[in-house]
Amino acid sequence: MLVTVIGGGAAGLISGVIAGWNGARVTIIERKGKLGKKLLASSNGRGNFSNLETDENHYFSNDLDFVKKVLQISGVVQTLSIFEEIGIIVKEKGTKLFPYTERSKDIVDNFKYEIAKHNINVVLNFQVEEIIKKENKFLIKCQNKSFESDKVIVATGGKSSPQYGSNGNIFETLKKLGHSIIELKPGLVPLKVISYFTEEISGSKLEGNVYLTDQKGEILSKVYKGEVLFKKGGILSGIPILELSNYIHPLIENGKDIFIKLIAFPSYSEKDIYDLLTKKIKFRPEKPLRLLLLSLIDQRLIPYFFKRMGIENLDQPVGYLTTKDIEILADKLKYWDFQVKDTCDWKDSQVSLGGINTNEIDPYTLESKIIPGLFFAGEVIDVAGESGGFNLQWAWSSGYLAGISSTT
Secondary structure: OEEEEEOOOHHHHHHHHHHHHOOOEEEEEOOOOOOOHHHHHHHHHOOOOEEOOOOHHHEEEOOHHHHHHHHHHOOHHHHHHHHHHHOOOEEEEOOEEEEOOOOHHHHHHHHHHHHHHOOOEEEOOOOOOEEEEEOOEEEEEOOOOEEEEOEEEEOOOOOOOHHHOOOOOHHHHHHHOOOOEEEEEEEOOOEEEOOOOOOOOOOOEEEEEEEEEOOOOOEOOOOEEEEEEEEOOOEEEOHHHHHHHHHHHHHHHOOOOOEEEEEEOOOOOHHHHHHHHHHHHHHOOOOEHHHOOOOOOOHHHHHHHHHHOOOOOOOOEHHHOOHHHHHHHHHHHHEEEEEEEEEOOHHHOOEEEEEEOHHHEOOOOOEEOOOOOEEEOHHHEOEEEOOOOHHHHHHHHHHHHHHHHOOO
16 A cells, blocks of 8 residues: 655654554655654744643634544544654643653654654655546656655645745645635734834733724634734734734624734732822832833833823823823723734744635545545644644644545
8 A cells, every 4th residue: 555645744744654554655745855844843842742622622614523523533642642652751731732851853753763664755855746646546746756656645734834844835736636725824823903013112022811802892702811922013923912813814804893902910900000000109209201110011112002192201200190190001001902904924824724625525534525545634624723732733633544544
């Protein structure tokens, strides 16, 4: 049995290894010159490879029931069993799972050992240009080379982070085979807002609870917690912003005005903040306004904060502030909002929203319902997860299922 895996990322690695374990002669084809490039960069190289809370509610897809069925067949427990067998020791940090060393490279190196042990052929720097099904065989072609195979697993990823190998070219080939594509959009990506952050503000952070609303205040997303990062040119980033980006595209396409709501100081009420400000003013009424918020928010954010309120003179003594002024300050410190303009581009995204329509894939095998012998794994399918290990867990789950199904 010849099985060819197109794509050398996380889903490609595990599907190739599982097929090899099951006795297939396997070839892994990778467009770049190295296996696992995106995996090596995951969590800034720390390798957050899964999450103990993995279920379909942490994913975005046109069919979450499809995701549920795959995860029920091959979930976190299955992945941990495979990782134990190939020698990866695991560390838990909250619900997130890492290799004990917190090095993505250790995951890749263990998979490389399995590839060598089971004589899996690896072909690097190979851009697939065409897949042809003729009778019971596949022909996988590039400009001057081709491979014949009994089964094919497509694990090429989507279009996110093209610097690591995914460029989306495979989708035209899959369309020629009869598959339909849910339009791809960048996910887990910084957001552009209708506001301007100068170079001086860039890099500052503000912690809080963050969610999306429409103009009427209706909540349009989950509430995420963490640090929001301000970047020059009106860009917000940080884990909560990346999470919210997965909701943005359909909302904008429906013509809605979308707002990011940031509730700062989660452990303080607005009254607590008012009392803190009042006390600071009482102790040092002569202190200039620009120093009032030191130790409350990042110093780089202070001029921007007052500018939002229409206050330009930051050298005036805080003692001049009235009770009403302090109430307004406390309110504005607690509740921040930004109108969303768009997401940033593919190079800044961590995952692709959209992909192969799940209606055309058998959820119990991940085999194409259109082309027998063709299987899919990972981000190429219309499934994208939240951050925190969910996307890599999808790669392991779908890759395992595609690998084992291709050999039975």
